[in-house]
Amino acid sequence: MDQNELKALVGQEAVKYIQDGMIVGLGTGSTVRYMVDALGKRVQEEGLKIVGVTTSNRTTAQAEGLGITIKDLDDVDHIDLCIDGADEIDTDFNGIKGGGGALLWEKIVNNASTKRMWIVDESKMVPRIGNFGVPVEVIPFGAQHVFNYFEKQGYHPKWRMTDGEKYRTDEHNLIIDLKVGEIVDPKALAEDLIHTVGVVEHGLFLNRVDTVIVGRQNGPEVLQVK
Template sequence: MDQTEQNKLKALVGQEAVKYVQDGMIVGLGTGSTVRYMVDALGKRVNEEHLNIVGVTTSTRTTKQAESLGITIKDLDEVDHIDLVIDGADEISDDFQGIKGGGGALLWEKIVADASDKCMWIVDQSKMVHQLGAFPLPVEVIPFGSSHVFAKMEKFGFKPSWRMDGDEQYLTDQKNYIIDLHLGQINDPAKLYEKLIHIVGVVEVGLFLNRVNDVIIGTNNGPVVKHAR
């Protein structure tokens, strides 16, 4: 699939997703290229239909975009719940487990998802896979002692690499580093998550397990909605 076709599918699922946003909702707004199209579509609805909604974002990038479109944004600690979070994903397996964090926002994305009543992922069809692992698994780590965390992951055979931003190590909005694990395939995501999250210095892992309610998939025949749970 070429980039133009992929962007078309991303725009379609973004437009489909905002149909689920209702007046008065508190909506979690994810991060990533697909979400950008969704936020554009949501901003259009807010301005044309005068929707009274509040957005809670998962990155400073999404905050800037949403505010530029006239969407009211509040911090997570300013709201008591989120009705619906709409976010992208880097891979979704047949059993609706996911890898997220390609955009570097996995910690905030997971915190917002955990505070949400419902979780919706929007992806183009290339993100649907039988088994997770082809996409490098992001792991967010604190900078202090991070080289030791990296070495431990090497010892485990996880084939780690530092996420880079030019010549510098990539910094998340929380000022942490990201280590990407090149696993090829993940046979037991839950077991892997437990192993990684208990490494001291690891903040969060880009495995999003048993979290999504609905997935909207952009296909050449139009958006397809699948109910995960």
């Protein structure tokens, strides 16, 4: 199976955990797209009744187009299960997210969820996170000063760009991607980033997952985080 087939595999496996009446957090990214497609099929063919809370405008548009009921986070009092992708996951189940530019909403929905599930193809499982890079969402005002601080810290920052312009998130913020290599102490880096004035959120997701479904050539592997 190629990478897209592995993504589809875990997306189909993940929706088996969704039950009638659930409020489900719907993540963002290429793997999640397959999951939302599979969920839409269950809604249409089985009459599954669920409410989705999305982590990006892109996921909202996809889900609503498939007939999935979507509500704002503040219109629900809980989320039963959040299903999202990840850019890297290490052996301690620390993750990096934000490659799709939705890390702020993803972390907010993750935080509001009773159970958290990540779905990935096997290439995302690594001994130590960091080589993907760490996305950091910053407000536009004074953003260059934050960028300069990251340079002084040796984080090798790069502006995320799209069509020749700085990328804007759904909250109209900017993203700085840090090329830090393998991270020896993710917690220490997370503390430095979140306490940097001007930073809204970072893409280090530490202690934020309960189940990981990995797409492998011999089928989906379900890992329960202890």
